[in-house]
Amino acid sequence: MSVLEKVFYSAPGQALAKLAGLPEPVTLRRGASWPSGPLVVAGLDGATLASGTLALLGRTTSEPVLDEPGRQPAPGYGSAIGAVVVDATELRTIDALEGLRAVLRPAVRALEPSGRVVLLARPVDGVDGLEARAVAQAIDGINRTVGKELRRGATANLVQVEPGVTPAALASTLGFLLQGRSAFVDGQTWRVGAAEVPGPAVRPLDELIVVVTGAARGIGAAIARTVASQGAIVVAVDVPAAGQALSAVANEVGGTALQLDITAPGAGARITAHVAARHSGNARIHGVVHNAGITRDKLLVNTDAERWQAVLQVNLAAELRINQTLLDPAVPGGLAEGGRIVAVSSTSGLAGNKGQANYAASKAGVAGLVRALAPEVAGRGITVNAVAPGFIITEMTATIPFVQREIFQRFNSLGQGGRPVDVAETIAWFLDPASAGVTGQVVRVCGQNLVGA
Ligand SMILES: NC(=O)c1ccc[n+]([C@@H]2O[C@H](COP(=O)([O-])OP(=O)(O)OC[C@H]3O[C@@H](n4cnc5c(N)ncnc54)[C@H](O)[C@@H]3O)[C@@H](O)[C@H]2O)c1
Numbered sequence: 001m002s003v004l005e006k007v008f009y010s011a012p013g014q015a016l017a018k019l020a021g022l023p024e025p026v027t028l029r030r031g032a033s034w035p036s037g038p039l040v041v042a043g044l045d046g047a048t049l050a051s052g053t054l055a056l057l058g059r060t061t062s063e064p065v066l067d068e069p070g071r072q073p074a075p076g077y078g079s080a081i082g083a084v085v086v087d088a089t090e091l092r093t094i095d096a097l098e099g100l101r102a103v104l105r106p107a108v109r110a111l112e113p114s115g116r117v118v119l120l121a122r123p124v125d126g127v128d129g130l131e132a133r134a135v136a137q138a139i140d141g142i143n144r145t146v147g148k149e150l151r152r153g154a155t156a157n158l159v160q161v162e163p164g165v166t167p168a169a170l171a172s173t174l175g176f177l178l179q180g181r182s183a184f185v186d187g188q189t190w191r192v193g194a195a196e197v198p199g200p201a202v203r204p205l206d207e208l209i210v211v212v213t214g215a216a217r218g219i220g221a222a223i224a225r226t227v228a229s230q231g232a233i234v235v236a237v238d239v240p241a242a243g244q245a246l247s248a249v250a251n252e253v254g255g256t257a258l259q260l261d262i263t264a265p266g267a268g269a270r271i272t273a274h275v276a277a278r279h280s281g282n283a284r285i286h287g288v289v290h291n292a293g294i295t296r297d298k299l300l301v302n303t304d305a306e307r308w309q310a311v312l313q314v315n316l317a318a319e320l321r322i323n324q325t326l327l328d329p330a331v332p333g334g335l336a337e338g339g340r341i342v343a344v345s346s347t348s349g350l351a352g353n354k355g356q357a358n359y360a361a362s363k364a365g366v367a368g369l370v371r372a373l374a375p376e377v378a379g380r381g382i383t384v385n386a387v388a389p390g391f392i393i394t395e396m397t398a399t400i401p402f403v404q405r406e407i408f409q410r411f412n413s414l415g416q417g418g419r420p421v422d423v424a425e426t427i428a429w430f431l432d433p434a435s436a437g438v439t440g441q442v443v444r445v446c447g448q449n450l451v452g453a
Contacts, residue, residue: 025416026153029114029180030425035082037112038062039178042103043087045096050087050120052167053174057200061085067105076106083116083178084108088139089161091121092132100142108146117156118177119143120170123191126162136160140189147187147448148413155186155414155448164194165437171200172434181429184390184422186413187448195437204432206231209285211271213262214292216242218394219344221249222420223289226428228253235275235285237262238292262292262318268325276333284333287340287431288326290319290366295396300357308358315362319343320369327377338381340431343370344423345388347444351452363388367442374440383439385430390446391417412447 029035041051042064054061064084065075084107088100100119108117121139122132143158150156157177161170173192176182210227214220215236224234234255238246243259250257258274260267275285293315296307326335335341348356349363367386374384391397391409397417400408409417423445429435 025410025414026113028153028183028414028416030183030419030421031180033180034059034178035112035115037080037082037115040064040081040084040107041087042084043090044099044103045088045090045092047087047090047120049089049161049165049167049170050085050118050174053170054085056167056171057175059178064103065106067102074106077110079110080112081107081110081115082112083118084111085116085118085174085178086120088119088121091139092127092129092135094131094135094138097135097138097142100139104142104146108150111150111154113152113154114180114183115150115154116178117143117146117150117154118174119156119158120161121158123160123162126160143189144187144448150413153183153414155182157182157185157187158189160189160191162191162193162437165192166194168199168434169193169195169197169437172197172204172429172432173438175200176425176429181425183425184414184418184445184447185426185443186446188444190438190441190443193437193439197434197436200434203231204434205286205428207233208287208431208433209233209235209275209279209283210431211235211237211275211285211288213237213288213290215249216245217249218396219389219392219420219423220289220291221245222424223291223427224249224253224255226421226424227287227289227431228255230428232286232431233279235271235278237271262322263313267318268322269331271322272325272331272333274333279333282332284336285326285339286336287342288322288335289427289431290322290341290343292318293344293346293362293396295356295359295399297355297359299355303358311358312362312365315359316365316369319366323373327382335382338433338436341370341373341377341382341384342427342430343384343386345370345386345442347388347390347446347449347451350388350442350444351449353451370442371440378439381436383430383436385438385440386442387423387426387430388442388444388446389418389423390444390449390451392420392423392445393417394420411451412449414447416447418445418447
C-alpha cells in the first residue's frame with residue numbers, strides 16, 4: 001500500500017466513514033489471480049461461446065444450480081463459487097429472461113468475496129426483431145442492478161458480443177474479467193467484435209514498444225510498471241519539471257525517458273523521433289497511452305479563459321495532434337499497423353461534475369475522439385479505446401478536501417477508491433494483441449461510481 005493509500009485508509013478516515021454510516025472497504029482480489037472457487041458456466045438456449053472460451057483459457061468449469069419457481073427452500077450451492085458466467089448470446093425473448101434469473105439467484109447468493117458475475121449477450125443492433133432488441137437492453141439493466149446488489153468486492157459486468165466472434169477473440173476479455181486484473185471494473189457494459197487474434201500469452205506485450213504520457217507518477221507510473229511486467233518496452237513521457245521522477249520510473253521498468261510537454265508544437269514528432277533513434281531497424285510503436293492530464297477546478301462562473309484553455313489543451317487537443325503524427329505510416333517511429341491507441345477519460349466527463357466544466361469537456365471530448373477515430377483506423381487493425389477512471393487514489397485526488405474525499409471514494413458499489421494499478425490493468429488489456437476485437441469502447445474503472453450516467 002502506498003503512503004497515499006495509508007493516509008486514505010487511516011484511523012481518522014475510517015472513524016469519519018463510520019460516523020457517516022459508510023461500510024468498511026473490503027480488500028479486493030487483484031492481479032492475474034483467478035477466483036478460488038468453481039467457475040460456473042450456464043449456456044442459455046443452447047449457447048456455447050462462454051464454455052468454448054473458458055476451455056481455450058484452460059479453465060475447468062462447473063454446471064449451474066437452477067432456481068425452481070415455487071421450490072422451498074430455494075436450491076443452492078453447497079459451498080462458495082468463484083464466478084458465474086452466463087452466456088445469453090442466444091436469448092431472444094422476454095420469457096427466456098427467466099432462465100437468466102434462475103441461474104443468477106443461487107449463484108449470486110453463493111459468490112465468494114471478489115467473485116464475478118459475467119454476462120454475455122448480443123448488442124441491441126446485433127439481433128433482429130423488436131422483442132429481441134428490447135431483451136438485449138433488458139440484460140444491460142440486469143447487469144447494472146446485480147453490480148449494485150453484490151457485496152464483498154464481487155463485481156458484475158456485461159460483454160455485448162457481436163455476431164461472428166470466436167472464443168479466441170473473446171478470450172482476452174473474459175480472462176481479464178474473471179481475473180483480479182478487473183478488480184475495480186464493475187457494472188460496466190462494452191462490446192467485442194470479430195477479429196483475428198493470437199492465442200493467449202503469459203507476456204502478451206513482449207518486446208512491444210508502448211509510449212505512456214504522464215508517466216512520472218500516479219496512474220501513468222502504474223501503467224508503465226504494469227505494461228513492463230507484461231514484457232513491453234516503455235517510453236515514459238512527462239514534463240521536464242518532473243524529469244527526476246520520470247527517469248526513476250523509466251529506469252525501474254527498463255525503458256527510456258522522454259522529457260516533453262505534450263502541448264508543445266511538434267510533440268508527436270518528438271515522440272516518433274525518440275522511438276526511431278532509440279530503437280533499431282524500422283521499430284514502430286505498438287501502443288500509445290494518452291494518460292497525461294491536469295485539473296483546474298472552479299465553478300463555470302469562476303472559470304477564466306486561461307483555466308479553460310490549459311485543461312482542454314493538455315487533456316484533449318494535444319492527444320488529437322499527437323495521434324495525427326503517430327498515425328502517419330510515412331513517419332519513422334510512428335504507430336505500427338495493428339497498433340493500439342488508449343486514452344484516459346474520466347467519469348467526471350461522462351456524468352458531469354460540479355466545478356469541472358473544463359475537465360468534463362476535455363474528458364467527454366476524449367470519449368468522443370475514441371468513438372470517432374476507431375472506425376477510421378479499423379482497416380489498419382488499429383484499435384482505439386478509453387478508460388474512464390472514477391475515484392483513484394493519486395496525488396491528483398489528494399487535492400480534494402479531506403471530508404469530501406472520504407465520502408467520494410466510497411461512493412460506488414465497491415465502497416472504496418480504486419488504485420492506479422486498477423486503471424493500468426484495464427489499459428494493459430486494451431493493449432493486448434489478443435484484444436483486437438475491442439475498439440471504440442469507453443470502459444469505466446470506477447467500482448460502479450454512483451454519480452450517474
Ligand atoms: N486520479 C483520479 O481519480 C482520476 C480519475 C479520472 C481520471 N483521471 C485521469 O488519469 C490521468 C492520470 O491521473 P493521475 O491521478 O495519475 O494524475 P497526476 O497529476 O498524479 O499525474 C499526471 C501526470 O501527467 C503529467 N503531465 C501533466 N501535464 C503534462 C503535459 N503537458 N505534458 C506531459 N505530461 C504532463 C504530470 O506531470 C503528472 O506526472 C489523468 O488524465 C487524469 O485526468 C484520474
